[in-house]
Amino acid sequence: MTQKAIIEKINEHKKQPNLRYILKEKTEAFTKDLFYTLFDIDTEVAKNLDRLESQFDALVDLACWDVDKSCKKIWTSYVEKLPEILRRLNLDAEATVNCDPASQSIEEVYMAYPGFYAIAIYRLAHELYKEGFPLVPRLMTECAHRQTGIDINPGAQIGDSFHIDHGTGIVIGETAIVKNHVKIYQGVTLGGLYVAKHLHKTKRHPTIEDNVTIYASATILGGDTVIGENSVIGGNAWLTDSVPKNSTVFHTPEIKIKPLSNA
Incomplete structure (x- = not known):
């Protein structure tokens, strides 16, 4: 089979017109910046919120294939939920400090505990899931899954002061x-x-x-x-x-x- 024939066969079987892996890469960058915006003391919140909105616009262009649904409007309602998400995540971190005798400080929980990281990304993804934003919430939790070995579907409903120990x-x-x-x-x-x-x-x-x-x-x-x-x-x-x-x-x-x- 010639190279031209091989190329034609591959193109013949590439049947998913919306399958762009750049969406996965951009979702990972968006997720990291969300995490830093909420927790990193050296990350300027005002500056990063503008950056996040720009990143979200790019996700809308890649993920919202339904022309009758305006995903762009979701950002306004989503960003208003970030303070409450952070409040709940602080409760999760405190629960881990209180439950795990091995924890030396709350900073250790935020930076070194895979369970907390998985919960954080779940909570950030869950609010987008509730808004009906396609695919991105699942990619966010899969990013955490890959890093921590903890698989939390963004559709799950999880209450306050949730503690995951070890987690794998x-x-x-x-x-x-x-x-x-x-x-x-x-x-x-x-x-x-x-x-x-x-x-x-x-x-x-x-x-x-x-x-x-x-x-x-x-x-x-x-x-x-x-x-x-x-x-x-x-x-x-x-x-x-x-x-x-x-x-x-x-x-x-x-x-x-x-x-x-x-x-």
Whole structure:
């Protein structure tokens, strides 16, 4: 096959007219600047908000393919939410300082804790998700996922003072509801019982009530599953049914002692 024929075949199969990877790169730059604007003391807020608006305009041009929907108007309402997002993120950081005896300072949480970074990008993306801004919120949380190993869908609903410890391997699905003062450890999955496209608009992921602690590698599945307030879910537990408030759930290992071959 000639090079010309190869080029023609490749072009024949490039079927997505809106698939521009520059959108991913620009979203990552926008996400980084948002984070710095909210937290970095040397980043001038007024100057960076103008920069962010310009970046958002570029995202609108790349991501808003529906000509009947004006995504440009979203920026005005979104930027008004940034102070409240920052207030809630400060609560998340304080929760981590209070929960983790290894934390030496709140500055350490902001700069070195992957759980806090994943929560921050989730909260910033979630507000764009609620506005119906296409694709960009998902790219924002995927950027955090790649850096931290924590996968929080921007559609999830997460309350105040959320603490993620270590965090690697955590998955929180799109329709999950996590209420206030919840603590989650590495490897936890808040997922769906079934994977089927027709379930897109249904609640597929669990609800976690206030003051719940979920330890490492626990798996909680299903849209009807509710973990009652003040409960503790032990490591490696597998749950597809609801748990009443004030419960403690343990995974019980099965131990078998191998007989000695020469006994």
